[in-house]
Amino acid sequence: MTSSLRMSSPPRLEAVSGFRAEVRREDADAVEHLVRATGVFSEAEIGIARELVEEYLAEGETESGYTFLFADGAEGLEGYTCFGPIPGTVARYELYWIAVHPDRHRRGLARRLQAASEDVARARFVQRMIAETSTKPNYAPARRFYEAQGYKLLAEIPDWHEDGDGKAVYGKRL
Amino acid sequence: MTSSLRMSSPPRLEAVSGFRAEVRREDADAVEHLVRATGVFSEAEIGIARELVEEYLAEGETESGYTFLFADGAEGLEGYTCFGPIPGTVARYELYWIAVHPDRHRRGLARRLQAASEDVARARFVQRMIAETSTKPNYAPARRFYEAQGYKLLAEIPDWHEDGDGKAVYGKRL
Numbered sequence: 001m002t003s004s005l006r007m008s009s010p011p012r013l014e015a016v017s018g019f020r021a022e023v024r025r026e027d028a029d030a031v032e033h034l035v036r037a038t039g040v041f042s043e044a045e046i047g048i049a050r051e052l053v054e055e056y057l058a059e060g061e062t063e064s065g066y067t068f069l070f071a072d073g074a075e076g077l078e079g080y081t082c083f084g085p086i087p088g089t090v091a092r093y094e095l096y097w098i099a100v101h102p103d104r105h106r107r108g109l110a111r112r113l114q115a116a117s118e119d120v121a122r123a124r125f126v127q128r129m130i131a132e133t134s135t136k137p138n139y140a141p142a143r144r145f146y147e148a149q150g151y152k153l154l155a156e157i158p159d160w161h162e163d164g165d166g167k168a169v170y171g172k173r174l
Numbered sequence: 175m176t177s178s179l180r181m182s183s184p185p186r187l188e189a190v191s192g193f194r195a196e197v198r199r200e201d202a203d204a205v206e207h208l209v210r211a212t213g214v215f216s217e218a219e220i221g222i223a224r225e226l227v228e229e230y231l232a233e234g235e236t237e238s239g240y241t242f243l244f245a246d247g248a249e250g251l252e253g254y255t256c257f258g259p260i261p262g263t264v265a266r267y268e269l270y271w272i273a274v275h276p277d278r279h280r281r282g283l284a285r286r287l288q289a290a291s292e293d294v295a296r297a298r299f300v301q302r303m304i305a306e307t308s309t310k311p312n313y314a315p316a317r318r319f320y321e322a323q324g325y326k327l328l329a330e331i332p333d334w335h336e337d338g339d340g341k342a343v344y345g346k347r348l
Contacts, residue, residue, distance in 0.1 A: 044261075044262060044264075045262055048261055048262060087218075087222055088218060088219055088222060088335060089334065089335045089336065090218075090335065090336035091336065092334070092335070092336070127337075128333070154331045154332075155329035155330070155331050155343075156329070157328045157329050157343060157345075158328075159302070160263065160266070161262060161263045161264065161266070162263060162264035162265065162266070163301075169329075169331060171331075
């Protein structure tokens with residue numbers, strides 16, 4: 001017996017449903033630009049979105065705990081998701097980010113990115129995907145989007161982000 | 175005018191209410207040992223507790239986002255807390271860890287560590303401290319402890335950590 005059949009590391013994700021899984025140096029700028037262009041997120045949130053890309057680039061997928069799917073278009077990044085295991089849980093992933101450029105809305109891109117992210121998680125035996133968002137009125141489209149994709153509201157915590165800005169926690173069995 | 179009155183960085187926390195705030199290399203082992211000795215936490219959780227100390231040692235307080243308070247005793251570490259800002263929130267801290275060696279229980283050490291952590295947060299204008307724990311029966315002492323310290327149950331999410339192991343979210347206005 002040789003050990004040639006043993007894999008030294010899991011196969012690297014390159015592309016899923018036509019989305020790019022490889023993370024490139026320029027994605028930090030592209031993600032910051034895209035997330036800002038949505039007009040929904042605060043500067044602190046935009047900073048966090050960028051930081052996750054930078055953590056991935058510095059530490060890799062396993063150490064950072066993030067997986068990305070990117071939708072590339074003729075004029076640059078059109079949308080992306082970032083998801084990964086929730087520390088301290090078993091077979092639970094969180095969809096940390098999903099964003100689509102405002103010019104690319106209403107073409108089903110967010111829905112396809114979401115579905116592809118769930119496919120990746122399902123293939124890793126993840127049982128439940130969590131998505132958290134704000135209870136504020138301007139996040140109503142995000143809440144409707146999750147509900148339309150089969151997510152159930154698990155909890156609402158008033159004043160979570162700051163006074164007057166609660167957290168809505170959604171979950172979906174995969 | 176000289177610039178001698180301008181501080182180049184915030185004053186470093188050295189000790190609070192008799193607890194040590196300085197983090198030392200050997201604290202990674204000491205925290206792992208202490209958290210395991212409690213008999214409450216899973217191996218995954220023990221790994222996370224250690225990791226937070228290592229992140230602090232590698233990145234410092236601001237970058238890691240963690241502040242520690244250690245209770246040193248004649249025979250080593252008797253208890254500690256780890257807390258810091260919740261990303262994406264304003265003036266919200268989470269008490270990530272509080273653990274006391276089983277031999278040191280019932281002497282009010284956990285209560286004093288908790289109070290000192292809240293004092294540090296209050297001095298930083300934090301408005302709300304969050305503490306999350308499990309809904310499982312063996313975490314009942316932790317839930318009673320938070321309630322006795324003035325924490326209110328904000329949400330319970332069934333099956334959060336895994337099926338049958340929910341999350342209880344507590345919060346306290348500072």
